Amino acid sequence: MTRGMLWLLAVACGVAVGNVYFPQAVTPLVAEGLRLPPDRAALVVTAAQIGYACGIFLLVPLGDRVPYRPLITTLFTVTGSGLAVAGFAPSFGPLFAAGVAVGVATVIAPIIGPMxxxxxxxExxxxxxxxxxxxxxxxxLLARTFSGAVGEWLDWRAPYLMAAGLAFVMAVVLWRALPKTKPHTRQSYPDLLREPLRLLRNEPELRRSCFYQAMIFGAFSAVWGSVALLLTGPAYGYGAQAVGLLALVNAATMVATPVAGRIVDRYGSDPVNLxxxxxxxxxAxxxxFGATELVALVVGTLVLDVAMQSGMVANSIRMYALSDTHRGRLNTAYMTCAYVGGAVGSWLGVQAYTRYGWRGVCGLVALMAVAALARHAVAIRSRSPSRQPSPRGRS
Structure with missing residues (x-):
């Protein structure tokens, strides 16, 4: 694994993941272009996340069964095709369906991670x-910024079509660059699908990582699924480009996650999670205060982004340590739970915003984080020396 290959794969992760997030910046433009209520247009974000959760469950286990090069390049090709269909969608129904399909196919980062x-x-x-x-x-970050700017300059379809072209380019580049690999298992596809469920049942540390990330990623998605409604609403009155600029401010997160990884290597996952x-x-x-103060909105989203992504590093390392030969299936269980939490959080965030305003979204964020913190306290308490059986009891 050379440094150049490492960064090429990081770029591939960014291109793939961006397809799930760029709709967050263009939902007001979708509402305007297709003449939809804003809360219904926001469902295009939920569509991508639902598809992503399904794709993780259905396709990521193939990373242990199929060589990486044909699998990854095929997924990029299918993703590009789905984005092109979405870009030409005449109404909400086809756009929603294409968004789900794109989410299913763009599960490339969870395959590259175990690889x-x-x-x-x-070490x-x-x-x-x-x-x-x-x-x-x-x-x-760049997908939100790019889609907001291009969407306002042209229309909401342009980001979908440009993202389609980028996916096709990545398919060609990776076909030429990726090394040939051998699969880790010859299990049948049905057995591969059952394996993540078995691992969830048998591995308490996997369940713990899944719950942490489902709650924290749900909180993250609640904010980013509804912040476009806040920024383009009467409180601020900005355009869709403002959502992308807000995301770009949070570029510091890119620096924080490698640092978080080194801290986890040194001290373990639990302190970072806490x-x-x-x-x-x-x-939260x-x-x-971000309901009316832009500075608070910027600072709050920055802290939220750094915390969510750093926690994801900690949870991933705990999960990868469970097995050297089941990483794809472990990651399937983990990422499926995370994105189910994200899809639920995104939907709940829009509902909270519609009923209670921005502070309702903030309350939801705090509630989900408290649930994760309570589970963490139980895990730490159960491992404390005072609760371990005595030598006599063990005998």
């Missing part, structure tokens, strides 16, 4: 995973 983890030394997994996550974050959960609660307090 990279298997190609680097164990470098945290740093390498942080680099992959930095690429994904860059894709998230700090991240507390930071999400703090971000700051974001509450």
């Amino acid at each position: 990279v983890a298997g190609m680097v030394a164990p 470098r997994r945290g740093a390498a995973s942080g680099t992959m996550l930095a690429g994904s974050i860059g894709g998230m 700090v991240c959960m507390l930071a999400v609660i703090g971000s 307090v700051v974001l509450a």
Whole structure:
């Protein structure tokens, strides 16, 4: 794993993940272009996340069964085709369906992550995973900024069509650059689909990582699924480009995640998880002032982004340590739970905004972080020395 290959794969993660997030910046333009209520147009974000969760469950296990090069390049090709269909969608129904299809196919980052983890030394997994996550974050941020700016300049269809072209380019580049690999297993596809469920049942540390990320990513999605409604609404009156600029301010997250990876390599996942959960609660307090203060909105989203992404590094490293040969299936269980939490959080965030305004969204963020923190407290308490059986009891 050369440094050049590592960064190429980080870019591939960013291009793939960006397809899930760029609709967040163009939902007001979709509402205007298709003459939809804003809350219904916001469902295009939920569509991508629903599709992503389904794709993780259905396709990511193939990373253990199919060589990486044909699998990744095929997924990029299908993603590009789905984005092109979305760009020409005449109404909400086809756009929603194409968004789900794109979400299903663009599950490339969860396949690249286990691949990279298997190609680097164990003591470098945290740093390498942080680099992959930095690429994904860059894709998230730039996709929102790009789609907001291009959407206002042209229309909401342009970001979909440009993203389609970029996906086709990545398919060609990776077909030429990726090394040939051998599959980890010859299990049948039905067995591969059952394996993540078995792992969830048998691995308590996997369940813990899944719950943490589902709650924190749900809080993150609640904010980013509804912030476009706030910025383009009467409180601020900005255009769709403002959502992208807000995301671009949070580019500091790209620096934070490799650092978080090195901290996890040194101190373990639990201390990083604890700090991240507390930071999400703090971000909810700051974001509450963002209903009318732009500075609070910027600071709050920055803290939230850094906390969510750093927590993802910590949870991923805990999960990868469970097995050297089941990483794809472990990642399937983990990422499916995370994106189910994200889809639910995105939907709940829009509902909270519609009924209670921006501070209702902030309350939802705090509630989800508190749930993760309570689970973490139970895990730490159960491992404390005072609760371990005595030597006599063990005998």
